[in-house]
Amino acid sequence: MEILRIAFEGDKVQITLRMSEPFNTRDKPHLARGLFRMLPRLKKHRCYNEGNLSFQREAASTEIAHLLEHLVLELQAVTLCGRGIRGVTYWNWREEPTGQFHIDIDAPHPGVALGAVWLAQRIIRAIDERHPETIDIETELRTLRAIAKLPVDAIPALPVEDFPRWEATWAQQVAELVARSKEQALVTSH
Ligand SMILES: [Zn+2]
Numbered sequence: 222m223e224i225l226r227i228a229f230e231g232d233k234v235q236i237t238l239r240m241s242e243p244f245n246t247r248d249k250p251h252l253a254r255g256l257f258r259m260l261p262r263l264k265k266h267r268c269y270n271e272g273n274l275s276f277q278r279e280a281a282s283t284e285i286a287h288l289l290e291h292l293v294l295e296l297q298a299v300t301l302c303g304r305g306i307r308g309v310t311y312w313n314w315r316e317e318p319t320g321q322f323h324i325d326i327d328a329p330h331p332g333v334a335l336g337a338v339w340l341a342q343r344i345i346r347a348i349d350e351r352h353p354e355t356i357d358i359e360t361e362l363r364t365l366r367a368i369a370k371l372p373v374d375a376i377p378a379l380p381v382e383d384f385p386r387w388e389a390t391w392a393q394q395v396a397e398l399v400a401r402s403k404e405q406a407l408v409t410s411h
Pocket residue numbers: 267268269287291
């Protein structure tokens with residue numbers, strides 16, 4: 222899975238990605254299983270699909286990109302508790318290369334949205350490579366919550382055009398912003 226672009230449009234984040242085959246979770250049954258084990262709340266997601274299946278059943282046979290969508294939704298929802306977040310996954314392989322997908326998701330806090338996309342693709346990769354233990358989900362969620370406490374404009378809603386380059390500096394950028402905001406909190410609290 223290769224993220225080609227992340228952009229913000231209105232109050233949504235738009236992710237463009239390219240997948241290599243297989244595209245469907247049917248051919249990688251350990252993916253959905255591993256995800257539900259790591260984040261059990263995902264099973265309860267509502268999903269409007271053709272068969273009107275629960276997401277738990279839908280996840281056994283759907284596009285891996287659709288799984289990523291629900292994962293980004295879930296990571297934002299647990300971080301920004303109480304907010305209803307919606308998303309949609311679509312593709313048009315008549316006009317775009319086969320394997321290219323688009324995911325549009327509500328993004329009330331751009332920094333949290335970016336953090337959720339970054340974490341979601343790492344989770345999918347770790348489970349796909351059968352190393353889910355390399356993700357310490359509690360620590361990762363704590364970081365997302367720390368981002369949520371930053372001002373909404375602390376991490377600007379700028380498009381990410383070069384994902385590998387952006388990814389190389391993201392964790393460092395977040396660590397510095399969170400450390401700085403903690404220092405300020407110490408200075409201003411009496
Ligand atoms: Zn869905």
